[in-house]
Amino acid sequence: MSAWAEMAGIMEGVIYGYSLTISRSKFCLVGSPKEQVQAIAAAFGGHAFRERPILLDDVPTKAQASEFLIRFFPCK
Secondary structure, three states: OHHHHHHHHHHHHHHHHHHOOOOOOOOOOOOOHHHHHHHHHHHHOOHHHHHOOOOOOOOOOHHHHHHHHHHHOOOO
8 A cells, every 4th residue: 555655656746747847828737836746646536537547657758747737737
């Protein structure tokens, strides 16, 4: 269980890292860096992700991170 939590944390951190390089016009992730990582973690562990998961590598690619951010943090 702790290995899964550690891997999830790495994936969330990588997605956050890519969020800094992907055009912000494609998604809306707001708040402080800590709040943004928490929002990514909530989306990653949420019902919507479990119902329609995105295939993510252990260390997500930029394309995978972009797909995740666009789907779970759309601009309204």
